Amino acid sequence: SQKIEQNSEALNIQEGKTATLTCNYTNYSPAYLQWYRQDPGRGPVFLLLIRENEKEKRKERLKVTFDTTLKQSLFHITASQPADSATYLCAPGSARQLTFGSGTQLTVLP
Amino acid sequence: ETGVTQSPTHLIKTRGQQVTLRCSSQSGHNTVSWYQQALGQGPQFIFQYYREEENGRGNFPPRFSGLQFPNYSSELNVNALELDDSALYLCASSQWGLAGGESYEQYFGPGTRLTVT
Numbered sequence: 001s002q003k004i005e006q007n008s009e010a011l012n013i014q015e016g017k018t019a020t021l022t023c024n025y026t027n028y029s030p031a032y033l034q035w036y037r038q039d040p041g042r043g044p045v046f047l048l049l050i051r052e053n054e055k056e057k058r059k060e061r062l063k064v065t066f067d068t069t070l071k072q073s074l075f076h077i078t079a080s081q082p083a084d085s086a087t088y089l090c091a092p093g094s095a096r097q098l099t100f101g102s103g104t105q106l107t108v109l110p
Numbered sequence: 111e112t113g114v115t116q117s118p119t120h121l122i123k124t125r126g127q128q129v130t131l132r133c134s135s136q137s138g139h140n141t142v143s144w145y146q147q148a149l150g151q152g153p154q155f156i157f158q159y160y161r162e163e164e165n166g167r168g169n170f171p172p173r174f175s176g177l178q179f180p181n182y183s184s185e186l187n188v189n190a191l192e193l194d195d196s197a198l199y200l201c202a203s204s205q206w207g208l209a210g211g212e213s214y215e216q217y218f219g220p221g222t223r224l225t226v227t
Contacts, residue, residue: 004152032214043114043200043218044153089152093214097143097166100152 023090133201
């Protein structure tokens with residue numbers, strides 16, 4: 001069955017540093033992969049989508065890579081800020097349906 | 111542009127009862143997906159509706175059922191509630207068939223927190 005693994009449940013970094021979150025998947029060949037942010041008690045918010053034929057995507061301070069050979073996506077937040085503290089979910093998808101990982105809780109320390 | 115709304119916000123039910131959760135899609139969206147999110151876990155796909163038809167289902171028993179209406183709003187019904195059904199239920203809308211390409215991103219509502227006692 002499909003399995004999505006996100007690195008360590010919690011990640012603490014210092015303000016201004018780059019946060020790198022990892023998403024690995026097995027038994028799956030997604031056509032695209034999405035990253036979402038979720039704050040406590042709220043629904044996930046879409047951040048970025050990268051397709052299987054794309055290696056890298058950027059949006060402001062966010063960067064996503066997608067390696068279909070390694071079956072891995074990396075999500076980077078540069079110049080991190082305390083406001084970036086949240087849970088980040090990766091979601092490989094195909095046929096318009098998503099499978100979510102359990103998320104990585106990021107805390108940016110001032 | 112109106113975002114995705116869900117009702118009620120919170121709900122407490124007793125084991126064995128039935129519950130109906132409601133969702134209004136974002137304006138212009140024709141597809142709605144429902145997810146169950148247990149504490150500390152990612153959302154788990156329940157099913158998706160497109161043009162009032164079920165268009166995919168996750169690993170959930172038949173006592174989880176849904177409807178999509180002509181205005182693209184949706185309901186999630188759960189019969190014979192079990193304690194393990196306690197979770198945050200999320201609705202997400204998206205748009206299929208955009209001219210010039212499809213948009214796969216989903217827009218989530220705030221969720222309904224269901225507690226089964």
